Amino acid sequence: MGKLISLEALNGPVSSDAMQKALNSGGCSSSSCGTSETADELPQDVWEKIKDHPCYSEEAHHYFARMHVAVAPACNIQCHYCNRKYDCSNESRPGVVSEKLTPEQALRKVMAVASEVPQMSVLGIAGPGDSCYDWKKTRATFDLVAKEIPDIKLCLSTNGLALPEHVDEIKNMNIDHVTMTINMVDPEVGAKIYPWVFYKNKRWTGLDAAKILHERQMEGLEMLKERKILVKVNSVMIPGVNDEHLVEVNKVVKEKGAFLHNIMPLISDPAHGTYYGLNGQRGPRAAELKALQDKLSHGTKLMRHCRQCRADAVGLLGEDRGQEFTMEQVAADVSYNPEKRETYRAIVAEERGEHVAARQAANEQFAEIGVEKSIIVAIATKGGGRINQHFGHAKEFQVYEVTAKGVEFIGHRKVDQYCQGGWGEDASLDGVIQALEGVTIVLCAKIGDCPKDALKAAGIQASDEFAHEWIEAGITSWYQARHAAALGNVGQAQAAAAVA
Amino acid sequence: MAYKIVASQCTVCGACEFECPNAAISLKNEMYIIDPKKCTECEGHFETPQCAAVCPVPKTCIPAAPG
DSSP states (O other): OHHHHHHHHTTSSOOHHHHHHHHHTSSOOOTTOSOOHHHHHSOHHHHHHHTTOTTTOTTGGGTOEEEEOOOBOOOSEEOTTOOTTOOOTTOOSTTOOSOOOOHHHHHHHHHHHHHHOTTEEEEEEOOBSOTTTTHHHHHHHHHHHHHHOTTSEEEEEEOSTTOGGGHHHHHHTTOOEEEEEOOOSSHHHHTTTOSEEEETTEEEEHHHHHHHHHHHHHHHHHHHHHTTOEEEEEEEEOTTTTTTTHHHHHHHHHHTTOSEEEEEEOOOOGGGTOHHHHTTOOOOOHHHHHHHHHHHOTTSOBOOOOOOOOTTOEESTTOOOGGGGOTTTSOTTOOOOOHHHHHHHHHHHHHHHHHHHHHHHHHHHHHHHOOSSOEEEEEOOOSTTBOOSBGGGOSEEEEEEEETTEEEEEEEEEOOOSEETTEEOHHHHHHHHHHTTTOSEEEOSBOOHHHHHHHHHTTOEEEOTTTTSBHHHHHHHHHHHHHHHHHHHHHHHHHHHHHO | OOEEEOTTTOOOOOHHHHHOTTOOEEEETTEEEEOTTTOOTTTTTOSSOHHHHHOSSTTSEEEOOOO
């Protein structure tokens, strides 16, 4: 319990001594403590690359944070879901930033964040334009940071058009992870997504544009595979444009060696001023997205924990602490202090071993009990893999599916915060209930009677009985209690029948 | 003849700066401007002016009115 408190308290002003004390209270401090199911499934070298990367490992996203620095504003293609003029600090989606940085400013920001945010493990460059097209700035930033904080993982995301010419440099700079956005493998489909690309000093449009982009993307994929750089493919699901086609995309990128495929829902709103937004192109519903993901899940690693973050996001995937680290707040003479990160890593190594064990135990128990019909459970969590957030404070719920195979993370549902300053508001509670459609039970650290009753009226149970347990262990305990109760009823009914 | 950037629409992405074959584009007071003395509209270099071809915002990198 002491360790649990120390892990949670890291977000607050706790001294490193306190963290250290909690750490020293027992257990091992080796980073290889405990075995992991995920580690067993993957070759050792691949696991080493992803185990601390929140975007590549679902397990890691409970513990580790990333930051993006917006140093690469220039882009070489136009997508119908992107409007480069748009910029708002309240928006959370790719391509959106509040503050563009020079490589020198980015270094200062990274040092400030790495000193203050203990979970920090990955630095990514995701634009807001294209990191490979705006290469000089991307490269200068990575060079500066690698010199000051050598243990930070570097990654970048790109549309792929300018990737082939930089692959060797990427390899030499120890960039282990590249994310490529691939929305099509058929230029006919591509022509409906990309109005133009800029390539070899010319703006190409229509089928020519999509054909060039496709060829360069495939070339890039193969070059990365040859150099053993892990590739995550992001695909934007656009209903009526490429939703069915993404099955083919999945097949092709898998063949070409992509490590992970991430299907993201199109974000579309007239207020964003994008072509799709202005023309009424809708995004997929949660059920449509899940149906496609389920269809593709056989034999492919799918990423389901993506939060489609901003090009200047800071923190764990579900949170954004970017506003705490604007250039105005970052000191001019900032230096890097590794103490918090190092202490945190030691604590996590231990917690993680326990978490993996809890997961395995949960899966074994479900295999034993047997689950007839899959059940959807929503969790309120602040991170660390535990049920540890007040229902009313949740900005999103993590969603798990219980099947005979065990407990599996399947995604998240974003909600407007229901409780602000202790006062629940009915209007936003309706929104929360809507977002929780299909969910059987919500597990959280605390919930009031009022929202609990409202959820109940909507057919959703809620419980804070499993507060602070591991997510998988809490779900298992809840299911076992329910199962036992159901058996009890059957038993009583049988006993009654026998008496009669 | 030269091109100019409509400041109110420019996103300051800088793509035009590094595509310009004449180094005619530079950042002044956090805004990119084209030096008309250096701009050749890319004649002799490319088929079309590079700044306009790469600019992500329509009608933002345009021919300067003959003055």
